[in-house]
Amino acid sequence: MTTPTQPAGQEIGYGDAIREGFMHLLSRHREVFTIGQGLWSPWYVGNSMTDLDKLFGKDRVIDTPVSELACTGAAVGAALCGYRPIVIHPRMDFMVLAADQIINQAAKWHHMLGGQATAPVTIRAIINRGGEQGAQHSQALHSWFAHVPGLRVVMPASVADARDLLVASVLCDDPVMYIDDRWLYERRAVLPAVVERPLAAEGPRVVRAGRDLTLVGAGYAAWLCEQAATFLAAADIDAEVIDVRVLNPFDPREIIASVARTGRLCVVDGGWRNAGWAAEVIASVTEALDPRALKAAPRRITLPDAPAPTSKPLEAAYYPDARRVADAARAILPERRTSP
Numbered sequence: 001m002t003t004p005t006q007p008a009g010q011e012i013g014y015g016d017a018i019r020e021g022f023m024h025l026l027s028r029h030r031e032v033f034t035i036g037q038g039l040w041s042p043w044y045v046g047n048s049m050t051d052l053d054k055l056f057g058k059d060r061v062i063d064t065p066v067s068e069l070a071c072t073g074a075a076v077g078a079a080l081c082g083y084r085p086i087v088i089h090p091r092m093d094f095m096v097l098a099a100d101q102i103i104n105q106a107a108k109w110h111h112m113l114g115g116q117a118t119a120p121v122t123i124r125a126i127i128n129r130g131g132e133q134g135a136q137h138s139q140a141l142h143s144w145f146a147h148v149p150g151l152r153v154v155m156p157a158s159v160a161d162a163r164d165l166l167v168a169s170v171l172c173d174d175p176v177m178y179i180d181d182r183w184l185y186e187r188r189a190v191l192p193a194v195v196e197r198p199l200a201a202e203g204p205r206v207v208r209a210g211r212d213l214t215l216v217g218a219g220y221a222a223w224l225c226e227q228a229a230t231f232l233a234a235a236d237i238d239a240e241v242i243d244v245r246v247l248n249p250f251d252p253r254e255i256i257a258s259v260a261r262t263g264r265l266c267v268v269d270g271g272w273r274n275a276g277w278a279a280e281v282i283a284s285v286t287e288a289l290d291p292r293a294l295k296a297a298p299r300r301i302t303l304p305d306a307p308a309p310t311s312k313p314l315e316a317a318y319y320p321d322a323r324r325v326a327d328a329a330r331a332i333l334p335e336r337r338t339s340p
Helices: 014-028 052-056 068-080 092-106 142-146 159-171 220-234 253-262 277-288 312-318 322-331
Strands: 011-013 032-036 061-063 084-089 122-127 152-154 176-181 188-190 205-208 213-217 239-243 246-248 265-272 299-303
Touching: 011 014, 014 032, 014 052, 014 084, 014 159, 032 068, 052 061, 068 084, 068 092, 084 092, 084 159, 092 122, 122 159, 142 152, 142 246, 142 265, 142 277, 152 159, 159 176, 159 188, 205 220, 205 253, 213 220, 213 253, 213 322, 220 239, 220 265, 220 322, 239 253, 253 265, 253 277, 265 277, 265 322, 277 299, 299 322
Parallel strands: 032 061, 032 084, 084 122, 122 176, 152 176, 213 239, 213 265, 265 299
Antiparallel strands: 011 188, 152 246, 205 239
């Protein structure tokens, strides 16, 4: 049996943690295989799959020709036949070419066949932005797919979740979209041994307790919230941070309870504002709470409703950073708390 490569107690990065998840799954579950473009090349998938083809063979780490629809369709078919495939899309933008296989096929089989068949396929979608890549290579489309019943959607922000939500996704009997973000690969942490947990038990999690306001995000946006909370703490503002983790099915109870305590909500989203994920979070909270529980109108920090620019200076204006999140949070606090 092939075992994880990182020594116990050693700090590892987000990409390495994804690789550890693959190592665990491929070594312990013979029905698991991976398929997609560029799986043998670090240029496509970074350090998240280094040498897996050499360790487990090219019949289980399958590098395919350039056809997102074909490799996703093959994975969905294999899932219906008892396998647990992981199909990898190095850019979420181009995964749109496989939307029929994901939305009309994988997400619907269990429902249309009265629960008699499942398609336990995991679709790994990588968000790869910045670096002047432009509008067709920079999109985070999580809100699209979180809209689809029958398709679970997870966005790991922490190093531990990069590994553990991958394992839980692949062992789930439902189709799951696992979305990781290249901007998180610099995160590092010491991880405990893998514990296989049911994905259905996972949901939003408080990663930093606070009393003055609630910051909510998923994926890279959750990390922005954590960094913003550190800036706010320097100004004696105590922010609670909630990492959504699971976007579909969405359980807002942890967020609702937090806002009931703090009275203020600021949602950060790596997608666009119009019909975006941040609006779903705010709607879920405002529908559940008495309006008098809110001390200020909720605020959302998103991308502007425009395609991503190519110019580096325009990118700096287009993408929110932690300081911009902190400034937005200060704006919903009483005037006496706005000075740094």
